Amino acid sequence: MCSVCGCGTESLVADAPAFLKVAAGQSNPGLSQTRTIRVERDILSRNNALAGANRRRLREAGVLALNLVSSPGSGKTSLLVCTITELGGRWPMAVIEGDQQTSNDAERIRQTGVQAVQINTGKGCHLDAHMVGHALERLSLAPGGVLFIENVGNLICPAAFDLGEAAKIVVLSVTEGEDKPLKYPGMFAAADLMLLNKSDLLPYLDFDVDACLASALRVNPRIQILTVSARTGEGLRAFYAWIDGRAALAGASAPMATDRDRPG
Amino acid sequence: MHEVSLIEDVIALIEQERARQAFGRVTVIRLEVGALGHVEPDALRFCFDAVTTGTIAQGSRLEIELIPGEGWCADCRNTAPLDDRFGACPVCAGSRVSITGGDALRLAEMEVE
Numbered sequence: 001m002c003s004v005c006g007c008g009t010e011s012l013v014a015d016a017p018a019f020l021k022v023a024a025g026q027s028n029p030g031l032s033q034t035r036t037i038r039v040e041r042d043i044l045s046r047n048n049a050l051a052g053a054n055r056r057r058l059r060e061a062g063v064l065a066l067n068l069v070s071s072p073g074s075g076k077t078s079l080l081v082c083t084i085t086e087l088g089g090r091w092p093m094a095v096i097e098g099d100q101q102t103s104n105d106a107e108r109i110r111q112t113g114v115q116a117v118q119i120n121t122g123k124g125c126h127l128d129a130h131m132v133g134h135a136l137e138r139l140s141l142a143p144g145g146v147l148f149i150e151n152v153g154n155l156i157c158p159a160a161f162d163l164g165e166a167a168k169i170v171v172l173s174v175t176e177g178e179d180k181p182l183k184y185p186g187m188f189a190a191a192d193l194m195l196l197n198k199s200d201l202l203p204y205l206d207f208d209v210d211a212c213l214a215s216a217l218r219v220n221p222r223i224q225i226l227t228v229s230a231r232t233g234e235g236l237r238a239f240y241a242w243i244d245g246r247a248a249l250a251g252a253s254a255p256m257a258t259d260r261d262r263p264g
Numbered sequence: 265m266h267e268v269s270l271i272e273d274v275i276a277l278i279e280q281e282r283a284r285q286a287f288g289r290v291t292v293i294r295l296e297v298g299a300l301g302h303v304e305p306d307a308l309r310f311c312f313d314a315v316t317t318g319t320i321a322q323g324s325r326l327e328i329e330l331i332p333g334e335g336w337c338a339d340c341r342n343t344a345p346l347d348d349r350f351g352a353c354p355v356c357a358g359s360r361v362s363i364t365g366g367d368a369l370r371l372a373e374m375e376v377e
Contacts, residue, residue, distance in 0.1 A: 034291060039281055039371045043295070046273050125266055157266035160302035185350045186302060218359070219350045 047161055050129035054164025057136060062143035064250040066243070067165035069187055071180075072153030074173040075197040077105045078230035079239075080148055084112045087240060091247065092142035096135045096149045098127040105150065115139055126157035129164055146247060155184040166250055167192040174198045174205055178212035185219040193224045193242060200229040267307040270369065271315040277371050278320055287376035290324045294373050298366040300333040300349045329372070334365030 042048070058065045068076045077097075084093055095116040097105040106118035117135045119127060132149060141147060149165060151158045170191035172180055175198060181188040188194065194216050196209070209227065216223055226242065228235035278290060297305050305328045312326045335346035339358030346354065346361065353361050 033377050034375050036373055036375050037281060038373045039277060041277050041371050043270055043273050043369045043371055046276050124269060160266060
């Protein structure tokens with residue numbers, strides 16, 4: 001009997017990869033109780049299904065979710081604090097913070113008056129859709145709001161895990177190498193927007209901005225790039241305008257549409 | 265190391281399969297790993313025993329089939345083997361290459377008793 005589907009013919013596995021033929025041999029009655037089950041399922045399907053559920057939930061709530069990714073220390077939390085402080089009156093906002101340990105970042109966000117949920121991943125190197133789904137249960141998400149998800153500082157693993165966000169924003173600071181997009185292309189390819197942060201430090205560094213932008217565009221010709229400084233505020237108006245555009249696209253900022261000029 | 269959570273996802277898929285068709289234990293797990301994907305086969309093997317201990321997959325053997333990378337070039341309209349996720353077209357050296365194969369990570373099949 002065919003060990004693949006039990007259909008009673010040997011011919012189905014004739015052109016199969018070598019390991020299937022071995023499996024077919026092992027299924028001979030009397031030799032072994034072993035049988036082969038074809039599964040053919042994407043291993044990330046569980047995460048992707050949960051991410052899909054998160055995305056539906058956010059869409060129904062009219063919330064724009066943005067997933068911030070970077071290496072540790074690029075300034076994600078500082079950028080969020082600036083954004084919340086500047087735009088707090090414009091959109092209802094909430095933050096999900098992912099770190100291996102501590103709730104330091106969530107506490108920094110809460111000091112601005114915005115609700116924040118901390119996820120500690122322990123040994124894990126990234127947030128996944130399951131964790132974010134449970135974090136969503138702990139937040140009250142207002143229609144027309146913006147949810148920022150600050151991922152674990154890691155330029156590799158978070159690229160593979162959809163959380164249900166509308167877009168990924170990758171933050172790169174000028175104290176890192178300008179070739180980082182080429183060294184960690186997965187993340188830059190997955191992002192819609194790159195924020196080149198800590199621009200106030202450029203006069204003290206040999207960082208080649210043009211080479212960095214060229215690196216990012218090489219791995220992702222569609223990526224949008226803004227040079228910003230959370231410290232001086234340089235470039236942040238353009239970032240706020242980008243969020244505004246995304247919120248409008250998501251249909252999440254309709255109540256605020258008449259207030260478009262204030263922060264931008 | 266996200267390979268740990270990927271093996272956990274494999275175990276979850278196996279549990280789902282067991283809910284559909286009864287079996288006692290899993291002896292072999294066969295994964296297809298795309299050469300251009302986000303997964304390092306050695307890292308999967310490294311954590312496999314530790315993660316499967318105490319689960320339906322405890323004691324099973326992990327077999328990995330590496331699926332070669334393949335891309336389609338919008339410049340020369342060829343499909344060609346691709347070694348690098350963000351590499352140039354191996355035919356015309358163009359940069360407008362879309363990945364058409366070797367990007368997935370799948371539980372292909374398993375042997376059970």
